[in-house]
Amino acid sequence: MVKRVIIAFLLASSVLFACSAKGSSDKEAETGSSGASSSAAGTSADADTSYAFGVALGSDLRQVGLEFDYDAFTDGFRDAVEGGEMRMTIDEAVTKIQFAFMAAMAKQAEENLAAEQEFLAENGKKAGVMTTASGLQYEIVSQGTGPRPGATDVVLVNYEGTLLDGTVFDSSYARGAPAEFPLNQVIPGWAEGILLMNVGGTARLYIPAALAYGEQGAGNIIPPNTMLIFDVELLSIQN
Structure with a gap:
């Protein structure tokens, strides 16, 4: 499950980055009412895609019983997608996730x-x-x-x-x-x-x-x- 969550994060990052880049390109290339309409449609599609990734990731995390800090999650996700300065490397993040999953699963197994x-x-x-x-x-x-x-x-x-x-x-x-x-x-x-x-x-x-x-x-x-x-x-x- 840990591997699938990590893969899902990577997929989410690449897809959302592509959607974001496409949205920016469309806004620069199109003007007038038709451009505004296209941008609105693109935003809706991006929101649906983002929500879909949230549902998929959230389902896995809920099953394991991890406690979640949504603000920290959003910060980390945005830093990774937008290329901002991250507080940890990918390897450190993977290790952190693995330890969190193992601890949560051990608690669940005991219960x-x-x-x-x-x-x-x-x-x-x-x-x-x-x-x-x-x-x-x-x-x-x-x-x-x-x-x-x-x-x-x-x-x-x-x-x-x-x-x-x-x-x-x-x-x-x-x-x-x-x-x-x-x-x-x-x-x-x-x-x-x-x-x-x-x-x-x-x-x-x-x-x-x-x-x-x-x-x-x-x-x-x-x-x-x-x-x-x-x-x-x-x-x-x-x-």
Whole structure:
């Protein structure tokens, strides 16, 4: 993510600089009412482009949970775009960003782990919820009558995955078609849970981060140390 934010900054700088240069050229070359109209249109387009970069960058920064000083951001951005005197070099800026991201992600990971532990401690007390030696919790919603898959089988399933706050991050139902997965190529908690099911059954899996994507998370979708909840329907064993 750090690399993408830096690339986005560079792209924003180059595009906005080009827009600014074009706007200045247009103003010098055009006169009269038509020139004023063209300039106004250009300004609107530049504003939309600038706003679009702000949205893209802001989305990444919000997900990480960085505290932001908007005045300092504007000063640094303007200095870089307009060629002003900067308080730090690009290399120093990159290092600063990397440290800020690592600190924010470490804080987020710690908070997520605490939320997971609190949830699992209470969830494990509920009737019907089983906890395995690995820490996986699962609940058989409806018992299937077919066979159980093996560790290397390919299974056909319908499923929906959510975060602890209820956010749906993946769903075969939303795509309108079941999905095939080799059980030896999925996250450990998912594979372990499916192995406890019979074909035709449905279950809810509560997968700790250690059995999912761990401290690294998964891109912009799953934050670090995030437990996952899956509702799964085991349709068939494909092989």
